Amino acid sequence: MARPRKQSSTPADLSHGQAHYVLGRLIGDRRISSADVHRYVGEMHKEIQSLEQRLQSLRSAAGDAISSVAQKIKRGPGRPPGSGSKQRAAGAESAAPRKRRRGRPSAALTAEQRASRQLQGRYLGLIRQIPAARRAQFSKIAKEKSREAAIREMETYLRK
Numbered sequence: 001m002a003r004p005r006k007q008s009s010t011p012a013d014l015s016h017g018q019a020h021y022v023l024g025r026l027i028g029d030r031r032i033s034s035a036d037v038h039r040y041v042g043e044m045h046k047e048i049q050s051l052e053q054r055l056q057s058l059r060s061a062a063g064d065a066i067s068s069v070a071q072k073i074k075r076g077p078g079r080p081p082g083s084g085s086k087q088r089a090a091g092a093e094s095a096a097p098r099k100r101r102r103g104r105p106s107a108a109l110t111a112e113q114r115a116s117r118q119l120q121g122r123y124l125g126l127i128r129q130i131p132a133a134r135r136a137q138f139s140k141i142a143k144e145k146s147r148e149a150a151i152r153e154m155e156t157y158l159r160k
Contacts (some may be wrong), residue, residue, distance in 0.1 A: 089132060119147050126151060130154060
Protein backbone atom coordinates (compact mmCIF):
# COMPACT_ATOMS: atom_id res chain seq x y z
CA MET A 1 0.00 0.00 0.00
CA ALA A 2 1.37 3.37 -1.00
CA ARG A 3 1.85 6.02 1.65
CA PRO A 4 -0.34 9.08 1.28
CA ARG A 5 1.45 12.16 0.05
CA LYS A 6 1.96 15.11 2.30
CA GLN A 7 -0.03 18.13 1.26
CA SER A 8 2.22 20.72 -0.25
CA SER A 9 1.46 24.35 0.41
CA THR A 10 0.24 26.42 -2.49
CA PRO A 11 1.27 30.05 -2.99
CA ALA A 12 -2.11 31.07 -1.56
CA ASP A 13 -1.21 29.28 1.69
CA LEU A 14 2.02 31.25 2.17
CA SER A 15 2.14 34.18 4.54
CA HIS A 16 3.68 37.48 3.45
CA GLY A 17 6.92 36.63 5.26
CA GLN A 18 7.09 33.13 3.78
CA ALA A 19 6.53 34.44 0.26
CA HIS A 20 9.28 37.04 0.79
CA TYR A 21 11.65 34.32 2.00
CA VAL A 22 10.87 32.01 -0.94
CA LEU A 23 11.33 34.84 -3.42
CA GLY A 24 14.68 35.72 -1.85
CA ARG A 25 15.79 32.10 -2.08
CA LEU A 26 14.72 31.85 -5.73
CA ILE A 27 16.72 34.96 -6.57
CA GLY A 28 19.67 33.67 -4.51
CA ASP A 29 19.59 30.29 -6.27
CA ARG A 30 19.44 32.13 -9.61
CA ARG A 31 16.23 30.39 -10.58
CA ILE A 32 14.54 33.75 -11.00
CA SER A 33 16.09 37.16 -11.48
CA SER A 34 15.02 40.46 -9.97
CA ALA A 35 14.23 41.58 -13.54
CA ASP A 36 11.70 38.73 -13.77
CA VAL A 37 10.10 39.89 -10.53
CA HIS A 38 9.86 43.46 -11.79
CA ARG A 39 8.42 42.21 -15.10
CA TYR A 40 5.73 40.22 -13.26
CA VAL A 41 4.83 43.26 -11.17
CA GLY A 42 4.56 45.37 -14.33
CA GLU A 43 2.37 42.73 -15.95
CA MET A 44 0.18 42.76 -12.85
CA HIS A 45 -0.50 46.47 -13.32
CA LYS A 46 -1.22 45.93 -17.01
CA GLU A 47 -3.65 43.13 -16.15
CA ILE A 48 -5.41 45.36 -13.62
CA GLN A 49 -5.78 48.08 -16.26
CA SER A 50 -7.09 45.55 -18.76
CA LEU A 51 -9.67 44.28 -16.27
CA GLU A 52 -10.76 47.83 -15.41
CA GLN A 53 -11.23 48.62 -19.11
CA ARG A 54 -13.28 45.44 -19.53
CA LEU A 55 -15.43 46.34 -16.52
CA GLN A 56 -15.98 49.84 -17.89
CA SER A 57 -17.10 48.47 -21.25
CA LEU A 58 -19.46 46.02 -19.53
CA ARG A 59 -20.88 48.80 -17.35
CA SER A 60 -21.51 51.01 -20.36
CA ALA A 61 -23.10 48.13 -22.26
CA ALA A 62 -25.30 47.15 -19.32
CA GLY A 63 -25.96 50.76 -18.30
CA ASP A 64 -28.55 51.29 -21.04
CA ALA A 65 -30.38 48.10 -20.15
CA ILE A 66 -30.22 48.78 -16.43
CA SER A 67 -31.44 52.36 -16.77
CA SER A 68 -34.41 51.31 -18.92
CA VAL A 69 -35.38 48.65 -16.39
CA ALA A 70 -35.02 51.18 -13.58
CA GLN A 71 -37.30 53.62 -15.42
CA LYS A 72 -39.95 50.94 -15.88
CA ILE A 73 -39.79 50.14 -12.19
CA LYS A 74 -40.12 53.81 -11.24
CA ARG A 75 -43.13 54.23 -13.51
CA GLY A 76 -44.95 51.39 -11.80
CA PRO A 77 -47.24 48.90 -13.44
CA GLY A 78 -48.99 49.86 -16.63
CA ARG A 79 -52.68 50.54 -16.94
CA PRO A 80 -55.00 47.60 -16.92
CA PRO A 81 -56.24 46.48 -20.33
CA GLY A 82 -59.19 48.45 -21.67
CA SER A 83 -58.50 51.58 -19.65
CA GLY A 84 -56.68 53.43 -22.43
CA SER A 85 -56.10 57.17 -22.49
CA LYS A 86 -59.65 58.12 -23.45
CA GLN A 87 -60.92 61.63 -22.89
CA ARG A 88 -62.58 62.18 -19.56
CA ALA A 89 -66.14 63.39 -19.44
CA ALA A 90 -66.65 67.16 -19.28
CA GLY A 91 -66.10 68.48 -15.76
CA ALA A 92 -64.17 65.39 -14.73
CA GLU A 93 -60.86 66.90 -15.79
CA SER A 94 -60.73 69.21 -12.79
CA ALA A 95 -61.72 66.51 -10.31
CA ALA A 96 -58.95 65.20 -8.08
CA PRO A 97 -57.72 61.76 -9.03
CA ARG A 98 -58.85 58.93 -6.82
CA LYS A 99 -56.28 57.35 -4.56
CA ARG A 100 -55.91 53.64 -5.06
CA ARG A 101 -55.18 51.45 -2.08
CA ARG A 102 -53.04 48.44 -2.67
CA GLY A 103 -52.82 45.53 -0.31
CA ARG A 104 -53.19 45.75 3.41
CA PRO A 105 -52.76 49.07 5.12
CA SER A 106 -49.29 49.28 6.59
CA ALA A 107 -49.55 49.28 10.35
CA ALA A 108 -46.43 50.06 12.33
CA LEU A 109 -44.68 46.98 13.64
CA THR A 110 -43.98 46.69 17.31
CA ALA A 111 -40.42 45.97 18.41
CA GLU A 112 -41.50 42.47 19.41
CA GLN A 113 -43.00 41.78 15.97
CA ARG A 114 -39.91 43.11 14.20
CA ALA A 115 -37.62 40.94 16.36
CA SER A 116 -39.80 37.90 15.71
CA ARG A 117 -39.72 38.46 11.96
CA GLN A 118 -35.96 38.95 11.96
CA LEU A 119 -35.53 35.76 13.95
CA GLN A 120 -37.81 33.90 11.55
CA GLY A 121 -35.79 35.24 8.62
CA ARG A 122 -32.54 33.98 10.16
CA TYR A 123 -34.18 30.61 10.84
CA LEU A 124 -35.46 30.27 7.24
CA GLY A 125 -32.13 31.40 5.79
CA LEU A 126 -30.30 28.70 7.72
CA ILE A 127 -32.85 25.89 7.29
CA ARG A 128 -32.57 26.24 3.50
CA GLN A 129 -28.88 25.40 3.74
CA ILE A 130 -29.57 22.20 5.66
CA PRO A 131 -30.07 18.99 3.65
CA ALA A 132 -33.74 17.99 3.43
CA ALA A 133 -33.10 14.78 5.36
CA ARG A 134 -31.81 16.73 8.41
CA ARG A 135 -34.37 19.58 8.43
CA ALA A 136 -36.89 17.71 10.56
CA GLN A 137 -34.34 17.48 13.37
CA PHE A 138 -33.93 21.26 13.50
CA SER A 139 -37.63 22.03 13.14
CA LYS A 140 -38.25 19.71 16.10
CA ILE A 141 -35.73 21.70 18.15
CA ALA A 142 -37.50 24.91 17.12
CA LYS A 143 -40.86 23.56 18.26
CA GLU A 144 -39.71 21.96 21.50
CA LYS A 145 -37.14 24.47 22.68
CA SER A 146 -37.12 27.69 20.66
CA ARG A 147 -36.12 29.15 17.32
CA GLU A 148 -33.04 30.64 18.99
CA ALA A 149 -31.90 27.18 20.07
CA ALA A 150 -32.57 25.80 16.59
CA ILE A 151 -30.58 28.66 15.04
CA ARG A 152 -27.63 27.97 17.36
CA GLU A 153 -27.73 24.27 16.46
CA MET A 154 -27.92 25.00 12.72
CA GLU A 155 -25.01 27.45 12.94
CA THR A 156 -22.84 24.87 14.68
CA TYR A 157 -23.95 22.25 12.15
CA LEU A 158 -23.02 24.57 9.28
CA ARG A 159 -19.86 25.69 11.14
CA LYS A 160 -20.67 29.40 10.93
